[in-house]
Amino acid sequence: MALYSNIVGELLGRLSEYFVINSSRCVRVRHKAAQCSACMDVCSADAITITAAGGRVLVDWSRCSDCGKCHAACGNGVFSLRKAVRDQLFASAAAQIGRHDKVVLSCRQSPHAQHAAYSAVTLACFNRMILVRLVAMGAKNIVLLKGECSTCGTPCEDIICKEIDTVVSIVSLGARETSISLADTFEAPRERNDAIGRNSKQENGKPASRREFFGLIKNRALASIGSGIHYFTESSVDNNKDILDAGNSNVSREAYLYDLKTIGGETLLGKMVTEGLVNVVAIDREKCRLCGICSRMCPNCAFTLDYETVKGREKATDIHMNNILCTGCGLCRISCPSKAITVRP
Known part of the structure; x- marks a missing residue:
């Protein structure tokens, strides 16, 4: 029903006048093991449906009241103001x-x-x-x-x-x-x-x-x-x-x-980390293979890698994490093949 309503809404131009949806930023769309349901939990109209990995975030616009709670609940910017x-x-x-x-x-x-x-x-x-x-x-x-x-x-x-x-x-x-x-x-x-x-x-x-x-x-x-x-x-x-x-x-x-x-x-950025106002992501350097999967999966580009050229090819030498950019979605942790990442709220 949500899919039908979404398609009809797009055809008739009856989508939200205040918000746009970017499904590619949703952790459940990006990884099948992600368990986030923040937007659905706060939606009093039960208008939001998230399909499996590689799918979409669907909104039943006939139910949606443009209350904006999904915008507040999602830290990754799936729902954003026009x-x-x-x-x-x-x-x-x-x-x-x-x-x-x-x-x-x-x-x-x-x-x-x-x-x-x-x-x-x-x-x-x-x-x-x-x-x-x-x-x-x-x-x-x-x-x-x-x-x-x-x-x-x-x-x-x-x-x-x-x-x-x-x-x-x-x-x-x-x-x-x-x-x-x-x-x-x-x-x-x-x-x-x-x-x-x-x-x-x-x-x-x-x-x-x-x-x-x-x-x-x-x-x-x-x-x-x-x-x-x-x-x-x-x-x-x-x-x-x-x-x-x-x-x-x-x-x-x-x-x-x-x-x-x-x-x-x-x-200020340092004080925010010290006072616990941001999520802290810890990387186990011994387990980390510098594969860069966490960097590619993070919807907020919180990870950056250092590279050097070895025999004409770029090789990752180190990885850095900006905790200010982290929303605590845990996508890096569940996608890391080496289990080298922990997220502390």
Whole structure:
């Protein structure tokens, strides 16, 4: 049924207006022995199905309410915000930071979501990578407005509170003074930002459908952002690698690493490992054959190998692991033929 709904949804263009799915990043799709079911566990609508290794992540769009809990639960980025939605969210945040160092973003189920400056997606979408990005942008006070949970089915406050606690701990290690809180209401400023225009009507004054409204949001957001904002399109790290590619729909783990360095530098990364805020992957050097399977299987490119040329051929000489990029999925451990890897949460 999920497969049928997914195919029909693709044909009719009735897929999620907020999210895209990248099945290749799913650990259960990448390896038949993987046991992760985080997205299915949090989905109150039972809309998600994962096929066997080499298959796909399928969503029954007739059941899906776009609540975003799957986006929060999956650390590997299988479910990611559409580029237009993500850009509109960060553009709204950047405009607010430029005025008063405060960012107010609203769940789309909140009455405040009608205010153009506060419009956002569901509360569950504010995972730690997005919150860290807001702090790196300069936000000193982040307020997330809660919404009514009748549409999504079940509250996501427990999910977002866990992410907030983690980010607050990270920011405190980086010696940044930033507060992140949930609120039911917020007094909006009198002046209204009409950059999005008549967000509930078409140009002819008639009520807009959900899809037409999304198209309007996308066009106005892209027009307001343009292609010249340095922060979104030209940031680079290490080998000038473009970690914020305009075609990337998610805040990647590399971008997350860059944001952490912006907040507290290399010192912060070391403190996160010491304080147990990241997963720690240990490699038994005696067992490791430097085959590179873990590097190829990791969806977040957390492993890197050193090579040297011997008789005209490249030979691996050492392997390194960046624990900040690790999501703890355990795919490296179960795919290692030498059983040389252990993962400690």
